[in-house]
Amino acid sequence: MVLEAYKSNLDHLPEKNQPAIAVHQLNHYFGHGELRKQALFEISLEISPGEIVIMTGPSGSGKTTLLTLMGGLRSAQDGSLKILGQEMRGASKKQLMKIRRNIGYIFQAHNLLTFLTAKQNVRMALELHEEYLNKDMDAIATEILTAVGLGDRTDYYAENLSGGQKQRVAIARALVSNPKIVLADEPTAALDKKSGRDVVEMMQKLAKERGCTILLVTHDNRILDIADRIVYMEDGRLAEDPNPANP
Numbered sequence: 001m002v003l004e005a006y007k008s009n010l011d012h013l014p015e016k017n018q019p020a021i022a023v024h025q026l027n028h029y030f031g032h033g034e035l036r037k038q039a040l041f042e043i044s045l046e047i048s049p050g051e052i053v054i055m056t057g058p059s060g061s062g063k064t065t066l067l068t069l070m071g072g073l074r075s076a077q078d079g080s081l082k083i084l085g086q087e088m089r090g091a092s093k094k095q096l097m098k099i100r101r102n103i104g105y106i107f108q109a110h111n112l113l114t115f116l117t118a119k120q121n122v123r124m125a126l127e128l129h130e131e132y133l134n135k136d137m138d139a140i141a142t143e144i145l146t147a148v149g150l151g152d153r154t155d156y157y158a159e160n161l162s163g164g165q166k167q168r169v170a171i172a173r174a175l176v177s178n179p180k181i182v183l184a185d186e187p188t189a190a191l192d193k194k195s196g197r198d199v200v201e202m203m204q205k206l207a208k209e210r211g212c213t214i215l216l217v218t219h220d221n222r223i224l225d226i227a228d229r230i231v232y233m234e235d236g237r238l239a240e241d242p243n244p245a246n247p
């Protein structure tokens with residue numbers, strides 16, 4: 001009953017008015033007792049549906065911690081964190097799972113299964129969603145791989161693809177089920193300048209076509225221009241970049 005109510009809450013989400021991500025006074029701590037260390041301090045941030053936000057800032061400033069909290073990959077401890085209207089603090093495992101199905105994840109180490117083909121890697125993401133089980137998942141996987149420029153590589157094993165191609169497969173895999181949110185952590189870190197640029201432009205294009213919200217963590221100044229907005233993290237605190245055109 002509760003789950004049903006929650007499902008209908010998600011299905012009828014007033015997307016235009018409600019932020020995709022709403023963070024309010026979020027604190028996060030690692031360790032216990034004397035070793036307890038605060039990593040995030042009073043973070044507040046709202047991201048609208050369809051918005052592309054880049055988070056940047058020095059190493060160790062808390063970017064990955066915040067991203068994994070938003071992805072429901074670690075538990076929110078203090079403050080409020082709403083993803084697609086669902087409060088993540090105190091959420092049940094079921095609620096977290098439901099939210100995770102609406103999120104695509106792209107990490108630096110693309111995490112492809114190297115013994116599967118590009119198409120099989122993308123298909124796996126669809127198999128997690130009941131609504132695709134009766135559909136032609138191979139055709140859907142092929143379509144998105146073509147959209148990221150890999151139409152002629154669908155049957156290549158991931159281990160035989162270049163770094164840039166693997167990252168494009170990871171993008172196809174993250175976006176194939178039309179997630180409402182994509183969280184990307186340093187998606188260009190392992191790529192040369194041209195491949196990095198291609199990959200983020202691909203993400204930007206697919207996200208805009210599909211109305212998907214993107215939060216992307218990067219140190220890569222060359223890709224800041226794809227963002228609608230840039231936020232800056234330092235020492236666990238967040239600030240809107242005062243001058244995003246000249247990082």
Ligand SMILES: Nc1ncnc2c1ncn2[C@@H]1O[C@H](COP(=O)(O)OP(=O)(O)OP(=O)(O)O)[C@@H](O)[C@H]1O
Nearest residue numbers: 030031039057058059060061062063064065066233
């Ligand atoms: N599992 C953990 N246990 C203890 N401390 C942690 C843990 N994960 C992160 N930290 C600490 O929290 C702080 C923020 O780390 P985080 O990885 O979020 O930073 P970051 O901005 O993503 O850094 P980078 O750009 O290097 O990835 C750092 O001081 C880090 O040492």
